[in-house]
Structures are given as structure tokens and as C-alpha cells.
Amino acid sequence: MASRTSRGRKQAKKGVQLTVMVVGASGTGRTTFVNTLVDQPLLTHRSQSLLTDPSNLHSPLDISLVRQAAQTAHEEQPINIKPINVELEEDGVRIALTIVDTPGFGDGIDNEYAFQEISTYLERQYDDILAEESRIKRNPRFRDNRVHALLYFIPPTGHALREIDIELMKRLSPRVNVIPVIGKADSLNSLELKAFKKRIMEDIEYYGIPVYNFPYDVEEDDEETINDNSELRALLPFAIVGSEEEIMINGQPVRGRRYPWGVVEVDNPLHSDFSRLRSALLISHLTDLKEITHDFLYENYRTEKLSRSVGGGDLGQSILPEDMANQSVRLKEEQLRREEEKLREVELKVQRDIQMKKQELMAKEDSLKVLEARLGEFVFFFSPVQP
Numbered sequence: 001m002a003s004r005t006s007r008g009r010k011q012a013k014k015g016v017q018l019t020v021m022v023v024g025a026s027g028t029g030r031t032t033f034v035n036t037l038v039d040q041p042l043l044t045h046r047s048q049s050l051l052t053d054p055s056n057l058h059s060p061l062d063i064s065l066v067r068q069a070a071q072t073a074h075e076e077q078p079i080n081i082k083p084i085n086v087e088l089e090e091d092g093v094r095i096a097l098t099i100v101d102t103p104g105f106g107d108g109i110d111n112e113y114a115f116q117e118i119s120t121y122l123e124r125q126y127d128d129i130l131a132e133e134s135r136i137k138r139n140p141r142f143r144d145n146r147v148h149a150l151l152y153f154i155p156p157t158g159h160a161l162r163e164i165d166i167e168l169m170k171r172l173s174p175r176v177n178v179i180p181v182i183g184k185a186d187s188l189n190s191l192e193l194k195a196f197k198k199r200i201m202e203d204i205e206y207y208g209i210p211v212y213n214f215p216y217d218v219e220e221d222d223e224e225t226i227n228d229n230s231e232l233r234a235l236l237p238f239a240i241v242g243s244e245e246e247i248m249i250n251g252q253p254v255r256g257r258r259y260p261w262g263v264v265e266v267d268n269p270l271h272s273d274f275s276r277l278r279s280a281l282l283i284s285h286l287t288d289l290k291e292i293t294h295d296f297l298y299e300n301y302r303t304e305k306l307s308r309s310v311g312g313g314d315l316g317q318s319i320l321p322e323d324m325a326n327q328s329v330r331l332k333e334e335q336l337r338r339e340e341e342k343l344r345e346v347e348l349k350v351q352r353d354i355q356m357k358k359q360e361l362m363a364k365e366d367s368l369k370v371l372e373a374r375l376g377e378f379v380f381f382f383s384p385v386q387p
Ligand SMILES: Nc1nc2c(ncn2[C@@H]2O[C@H](COP(=O)(O)OP(=O)(O)OP(=O)(O)O)[C@@H](O)[C@H]2O)c(=O)[nH]1
Pocket: 025, 026, 027, 028, 029, 030, 031, 032, 033, 045, 046, 103, 104, 105, 183, 184, 185, 186, 187, 240, 241, 242, 243, 257
């Protein structure tokens, strides 16, 4: 049997599609990571659309846009999670990469909202495939949008995993390959980072969170694959440093973050795990992530879904009821499930409203800050000249 990595290389030559989702608390560096990964400003930062020049992160806020945002913040946003496509080329291999950014979450009130939004998105992609597979005539333009890897951004607290991180990773991992990463890892020194990584992996094990751990089979896989995979596994959770800035070092442009004591280089494996995660995602483990998504995660979802279904419905023709006696029980279960779904929708709407109100408040705060700054300039301009 060919090794996972060699299979990966073979398929990558033909050009491949990969979907990566980024999830995590607000401000953990998700947008910066994505832009660093694709080496272009693919995603905009949350507040960027309110700037006078969105392409220049240092330009001032546009007060009319801030006002407009504050006025419309309460309106319902129908789609919160939007995939964005980008074409990359890695060692001559074409990769059609889809990035799915998710809204950042913060305090307790957003937890269920965040989980529902993400989980609904993941399951919807499986449902689409399931419906497509059960069609008599396939749609030639059907797009498989299943998410192959979910990068879960852990904030660099240096302590243990937070409850929300444990809960989200645990609940999402039956649906997607969860890869834990520490965002903004340069916030910790190397000793703190080492201890933090160890603590996170202990928590992951203790809580039985089935994250993607670069699986290998000592019986089946070759030595190279076993070594590569165990090295990557030892790096978990990947320490991420992202940057959209290039700094000149010895006349060479280097992607990094500038500090009074020096520069943290994004692509330097001694400074961050960014480059190793990037090559695992886009080159060595791309096929493995896709295979696990299809053969294991989707297959489990499909089995769960079909065993939950009863006769009729859009998938009905392919499912035969096993036992008439169980029919009524299953109908009741189905009814309960629908009611639960309705309740969940109401709950989601409430959470969304709260989220909108929070955004509205934040936008108002931003506009206040701008007004305050203006007032400061005004006072300075008109202050009398001392004799
Ligand atoms: N020190 C450090 N700061 C970072 C890093 N990545 C991003 N930042 C900074 O952290 C802030 C938030 O970064 P974003 O990339 O916008 O974070 P996000 O998770 O997308 O945030 P939201 O979308 O607002 O939830 C910005 O000021 C970034 O410059 C990093 O690796 N290290």
C-alpha cells in the first residue's frame, strides 16, 4: 500500500481542491493567518471596511461608514459564514483552496451561537452531498464544499484550555478534522509555549477530544511516513505567528513581526510552526485530510442521518424501513427532532440579535473614539499660544 504522503504527492500533481475552516475567539489572529497562508490580502479584518482606505490598514476611520454600520447593525445578516476561493500553486501543483472564516466569539453568551453556526455549516455541506448522491441524474456542476480541516485557534493564555475551547473542539471533531493551533504564539516565550503546548495536549487527552493527530499505522505505513507523522504530531498544537508585513533583514524581505528586541520570522521553523503546518495542509497531508473527511467523518454522518430518517422525504427512495414496529417510535423521534430544530432556530435568532446589538455598540464606541480624537485635535489647534 502506498504511503499517505506519496499518495498525496501523486494526486496533488493533477491539481486538487481543499477547504479549510478557521475557528476561534475574536482577535486570535485568524484573518492574519489566512492572509499569511495564501500570501495575499484575501480576507479583510473586521474593522477594515470602516476605514477611509480599506487597502491601507493605517488610514483613519470613515465616520459616515461607522454611522452607517451602527444604523444597520441590528439588521439580520442571512449568511454569516461565507467561503472564499483562491488558487495557489505549490511546487507546480495547482490547489483550489477554499477558506471558510467564521465569526470570532468571546464571552459565554456566544458559545452556543458559535457552535450552532459552525456545526450547521459543516452538516449542510454533508447534506448537499447526500442529496446529490441520491439523485438519479447527477448535477455536473455540483460543488463539493465539505470542510477538510478546521483550524481551531487557541488564545495564547499560557494556562489550561478554556471551557469553550474544550467544548467546541469536542463537539465539532465528530464532523471535521480539528487541528488545534495556538494563535499569536509569539505572545509567549519559548519556555511558556512549550509548557502551554504540553498542557493543551494533556487536556485534549483528558477530555477525549478526537483531534486530527496525523494518524499512522505502524503495520502498514512506511518508515518515512511514520517519522513525518510522529514529528508533526509532536508539534501539536501548532504555534502560529502570522504577519502581513515584510521586514528587510540583511537586504532580504522577511515576513515577520517586529519587536524592540528583534524580529519574529513567520517562515522560520525556529520561531513558529507556521511553515510546517502550511506544508502539512497544502502538500503532505492534503489527501489524508480529504480521505478521512470522506471515508470516515462523512460516512458516519451519512449513517447517522439515514438511520434517523423514516421512509418518505427526499432521500426516501434509497432507504427501506427495517421494521414496521419501530416505525412509530422513529416517527416520534423525528417529530421531536424537528421541534428541537425549531427551538434551536429561535435560540439562534436570539443569539444573533444579541450579537448584532453588540456589534452596534462596538461601532458606536468606534465612532465616539473618532469624535474624541477630532475634539482633541480641535482643542490643540485653538489653544492660545503661550507668551
Ligand atoms: N503578536 C501577534 N499578533 C498578531 C498575530 N496575528 C495577528 N495579530 C494581531 O492581532 C490582531 C487581530 O488579528 P486578526 O487576524 O484580525 O484576528 P481575528 O482572529 O481575525 O480577529 P476577528 O476577526 O476580529 O475576530 C491584529 O492587531 C493583528 O495584527 C500574531 O501571530 N502575533
